[in-house]
Amino acid sequence: QSVLTQPPSASGTPGQRVTISCSGSSSNIGSNYVYWHQQLPGTAPKFLIYRNNQRPSGVPDRFSGSKSGTSASLAISGLRSEDEADYYCAAWDDSLSGWVFGGGTKLTVL
Amino acid sequence: QITLKESGPTLLKPTQTLTLTCTFSGFSLSTSGVGVGWIRQPPGKALEWLALIYWDDDKRYSPSLKSRLTITKDTSKNQVVLTMTNMDPVDTATYYCAHIDDNSGGFAYWGQGTLVTVSS
Numbered sequence: 001q002s003v004l005t006q007p008p009s010a011s012g013t014p015g016q017r018v019t020i021s022c023s024g025s026s027s028n029i030g031s032n033y034v035y036w037h038q039q040l041p042g043t044a045p046k047f048l049i050y051r052n053n054q055r056p057s058g059v060p061d062r063f064s065g066s067k068s069g070t071s072a073s074l075a076i077s078g079l080r081s082e083d084e085a086d087y088y089c090a091a092w093d094d095s096l097s098g099w100v101f102g103g104g105t106k107l108t109v110l
Numbered sequence: 111q112i113t114l115k116e117s118g119p120t121l122l123k124p125t126q127t128l129t130l131t132c133t134f135s136g137f138s139l140s141t142s143g144v145g146v147g148w149i150r151q152p153p154g155k156a157l158e159w160l161a162l163i164y165w166d167d168d169k170r171y172s173p174s175l176k177s178r179l180t181i182t183k184d185t186s187k188n189q190v191v192l193t194m195t196n197m198d199p200v201d202t203a204t205y206y207c208a209h210i211d212d213n214s215g216g217f218a219y220w221g222q223g224t225l226v227t228v229s230s
Contacts, residue, residue: 035216044220088157099159
């Protein structure tokens with residue numbers, strides 16, 4: 001059972017906007033930055049969002065992140081078939097003195 | 111260009127010790143703010159952080175696995191080594207190493223991963 005809670009699945013049709021939530025606590029999301037990774041089938045995770053809402057170079061602006069209190073969200077607008085992947089949130093946890101990940105959300109593009 | 115690559119055994123028997131090596135290029139582990147971490151992923155399951163070592167040799171471990179893990183670095187060889195003792199079939203997973211630094215704050219670059227199977 002993961003420290004950060006994500007919905008196991010999400011879906012949308014091409015062109016739609018979808019959001020994926022990540023719920024934590026005061027010791028992780030509530031007091032530290034949130035990071036998001038995209039994992040395409042059979043590949044290593046890819047850095048998608050850092051420090052709550054920053055995009056690394058090369059990540060399309062269709063991807064955006066936000067944080068409020070002890071929860072965070074990843075939004076994907078203009079959904080495309082190549083966005084079909086698993087998405088993971090992560091944060092440092094002060095109580096555990098370590099990194100914690102969410103359980104992952106499998107995004108299906110219908 | 112930052113790259114990382116994991117190497118080690120693909121098959122272990124229960125109770126054996128796993129030793130994984132992360133060989134990297136494009137950065138130095140003697141640079142302030144830089145670290146290398148290990149994360150694993152059992153087949154079909156979520157990512158799990160294991161350990162992290164920083165440029166100043168500060169080490170952090172997952173509390174649930176701390177007693178079984180050791181992380182070390184060899185700056186001259188650009189390598190980070192993770193050992194995990196008393197391996198069990200539940201430790202079967204793809205093991206990744208990843209780069210972290212003060213610029214991004216997170217695991218920005220990942221190796222391709224190596225699948226380790228524990229079976230008698």
